[in-house]
Amino acid sequence: MNMKTLAEMLGLSQTTVSRALNGHSDVAEATRRRVEEAAVKLGYRPNASAQRLATGRAGAIGLILPANSDRLMNPHFLEFIAGLGTHLIRKEFDIVLIPVELQDEMRAYERIISSRQVDALVLSMPTLADERIPLLTRRGMPFILHGRTRSNVPHAWLDVDNEGAFRRATRHLLQLGHERIALANGPAGYTYTHHREKGYRDALAEYGIAPDPALISNSDLTDMTGYAIADGWLSLKAPPTAILTSAVTMAMGISRAIRSRGLTLGRDVSMVAHDDVFPYLNPQTMIPSLTTTQSSLRAAGSRIGELLLEMLEGRDPGSIGELWPVPLILGDSTGPAPQ
């Protein structure tokens, strides 16, 4: 069943049927109703590809995946996608997952732009000097950045206040009397990693404490690396009395390392973790409950979906920029520094 035969059955032109279905004003109300009813009854649905070809709109937004296939689908990414879906999917927008090899990243972007496969892109994990922003801007491909970068080109972005969050978390530990505070951060190079380290350093500086490079690590945010790193720190002559970490998954490994040395989390060692709010990992119900800096990846994804739709309806990307505050939620994993 295509539009042509539908039109024939109704004794109308294809033009009229098309305009009726798309809600144009130059078709009589009675006709529109007749067309709509027939469409429902006969199970007519426009062919998506034809519609896209004719309108030039792809009806899809793209999400670039760093295609290092192992980490291709890590829980953080998936959680973000889940959020993105909530709005887009209702507007019949597809989400196209586009894997990109890191070596020829820029070429991949060129390809995506010229295939017109998507109407807009979501960029994740920006670096401080991200070269994708000028490229996409120059080529006129709409996009929204999840995170921030140093760039003078106006563009749409949404980020959480990582710097403020880690500053506050570090201060909290300092106020409890901790002086050797370690930071288990994400991979180096990304803006969020940089911001978190900056917040941490700033707070230390306020208290006149020089950061110890041995207590700062950059790695993947997994349980396993969390264990390994914490185990290393706890075997130092002067082990840290508190640990700051960038992910709850990592916190699980860290707390295992603490326990396996016969130490108690929240008494012998304190910990604050950044919580991206996974529905299946609730740090509040862990034992002991975790002190966290909390920001929902899913909520960010959802909002980005909304903003994307606004952009495609004409909103100026330069007017879009949101910095979300990150609350510090106290749990039992932080306590006074041991004497």
Place this chain on the structure above:
Amino acid sequence: MNMKTLAEMLGLSQTTVSRALNGHSDVAEATRRRVEEAAVKLGYRPNASAQRLATGRAGAIGLILPANSDRLMNPHFLEFIAGLGTHLIRKEFDIVLIPVELQDEMRAYERIISSRQVDALVLSMPTLADERIPLLTRRGMPFILHGRTRSNVPHAWLDVDNEGAFRRATRHLLQLGHERIALANGPAGYTYTHHREKGYRDALAEYGIAPDPALISNSDLTDMTGYAIADGWLSLKAPPTAILTSAVTMAMGISRAIRSRGLTLGRDVSMVAHDDVFPYLNPQTMIPSLTTTQSSLRAAGSRIGELLLEMLEGRDPGSIGELWPVPLILGDSTGPAPQ
């Protein structure tokens, strides 16, 4: 840059360019190379919508999401999608996520079929008498079922041996001397839930034990419900000495309930959990390590992606049917029944 101008620049017809790019045999090797080089140099990429319209192939496979928006994207689903992605994405197949309201589910399927938005569907969470199978078969929409159903229509499917897994797990507990064994299963109505309960009942029957309805629960597979259910069981006059559960997330809640009553997992209460293998939740590293029946959702998704591609290349769906064995992996969460 479209194919027409590319052809003009090369002094060739559009036909030849198309056939060169698509690897047809009736174009000279030298010409093909010339075309390919020009395409790369000029950054030409075929327009996806046009290609789809012309070929009638959507280049996408659909995944129906039960659109109860809260659980729309639960970790099990996401993990499955991650697997599905690994193969499809390399073949330039999009994954289109299609949310469906439960009340008018069948209508939604009709819509998807007639819009020709996808080349094939993946069906999840089948019930025993799943009406989607006859519908899709009748309408000629290719699909593959993740799970099983009672149906005499030949169709493609892939499932894990839930029944065997739970039979073996229950036997293991029985051999350790447990007699009051509880089952925290998934929502009623689904085939996998049914199979798991059947395996459990069969093993009990082998040992001449009548199942106690009070010790069988059906619910969502979350941490929170796990806690609530286990807490209820442990407050019975005759509490179970062992618990079987359908998910690691649930096991986390259950083990919290056990601990919060001052009991020890693996000594006072034993537990076996079904592990869908989330990369961020490793039951082997939990304390104590969990005894699990293990099957990777991601691996299943990945294989289904492969099979889907084979089907679209002509393989008979009736010839596709895989039942995966599920190993029982011993950990420290199961021990002899207390006297």
Place this chain on the structure above:
DNA sequence: TTCCACATCCGAAGCGCTTCGGATACCTGC
């Protein structure tokens, strides 16, 4: 030399939709 198979290329029709630029009929007000 003639015929035919083979390799290589091309014209034009179509995939199913949208939309520009009218066409038609009817209704105002003068």
Place this chain on the structure above:
DNA sequence: GCAGGTATCCGAAGCGCTTCGGATGTGGAA
């Protein structure tokens, strides 16, 4: 009774690609 406005409808030309059914030229067999 007529010009101009308004409400409805339609023909036909695309959108960018694939593919059917030839057309052309070459070399070897007869």
